[in-house]
Amino acid sequence: MSDPWLHIVGIGEDGLEGLLPATRAVVEAAEVIVGGDRHHLLSEAVTAERVAWPSPFDALIDMLRGFQGRRVVVLATGDPLWFSVGARIGREIDPAEITYHPQLSAFQLAAARMGWSLPDVETLTVHGRPVEQMIAFIQPDARLLILTTGEETPAQIARFLTERGFGASNMTVLAAMGGSDEARFDGTAESWSHRVPAFNTLAVDCIAAPDAALLPRVPGLEDTLFQSDGTMTKQEVRAATLAKLMPMRGALLWDIGTGCGSVAVEWMRGARYARAIGIEPRADRRAMAAANALALGVPKLELVDGTVPAALEGLPAPDAVFIGGGLSAEVFDATWKALRPLGRLVANAVTLESEAVLLALHKQHGGQLVKLSVQRAEPVGGLTGWRPLMPVTQWSLVKR
Secondary structure, X not given: OOOOOEEEEEEOOOHXXXXXXXHHHHHHOOOEEEEOHHHHHHOOOOOOEEEEXXXXXXXXXXXXXXXXXXXXXXXXXXXXXXXOHHHHHHHHOOHHHEEEEOOOOHHHHHHHHHOOOHHHOEEEEOOOOOHHXXXXXXXXXXXXXXXXOOOOHHHHHHHHHHHOOOOOOEEEEXXXXXXXXXXXXXXXXXXXXXXXXXXXXXXXXXXXOOOOOOOOOOOOOOHHHOOOOXXXXXXXXXXXXXXXXXXXXXXXXXXXXXXXXXXXXXXXXHOOOOEEEEEOOOHHHHHHHHHHHHHOXXXXXXXXXXXXXXXXXXXXXXXXXXXXXXXXXXXXXXXXHHOOOOOEEEEEEOOHHHHHHHHHHHHHHOOEEEEEOOEEEEEEOOEEEEEEOOOEEEEEEEOO
């Protein structure tokens, strides 16, 4: 095991003065200091070779390895392992070669300013990421702490809240926390008009109006929330489908014949950092899927133009597979082979031809076979009656 040669130091607005004596000694002894402009300004009293973040940022790891053998310090804001560069470095360089020196994070400081208990708060970042990611967390009475991406971010989030019936939500922007220029801006989403510093943290106390949109993280969103040409996995069947697919943190779904993306979108909403790749040969449906993902707060849905099995080449192995269209024995064989151990596969069939394929696959591979029948109450003249949806045959199994 290598001795640590790389120090990753969290630094706050109070600069070197806010560091523990041992951590400050590490920074003062550095031969190379890597960081952003503000990090260098906060530590300008130290004489060392100064290196800016590389562009593109992906070159960071190779750059750091090039300094191995010297005393290297990377400066990060707050806790370097909480939505920060330290986590990225630790995935590429053996953590045994790194010493981390955490500082109070922006989340801890913001929670203290707001008087909020961190375990009761959703901590999010949209820094350098699509702002729409926070939409999935808009819930009645939710409290959100958000690392923003610039001075315009609070206004964007205020608009998302207002459009969804959460305009009364209280918003607080906290800037330069812990420094001499610390500032606070309070308001509501529907009347937000503050000009705020670019480097800020946003606190949101979500307050729902009586007509607010309810978008739970559990599967089964209303069909009307999705753009669709009518070909989609309907709400009740979708909920049963997601239950068998079992969204998990960071897990990857292949959605074969993704259509408008309803299953992939709800998979990504169902667990933090869940990923999905939708494979769909029709451009109009890929466009609808992309729009639905953006509107429902999972803008990182990846969409592939093609059909299976050819479209699977080069894709990362999935943790779950949903076959909602284009079902065949060949499609099953290709996806089952790629599926990781303990992976879940679910296939839905509406036509008799697809059902026959499922029956044959079930006979060969086992698993669970169910028939899902849904009837919805709808007007019949001046009265109300049951209108059945097309029954769905669902086959599911876990790879052991």
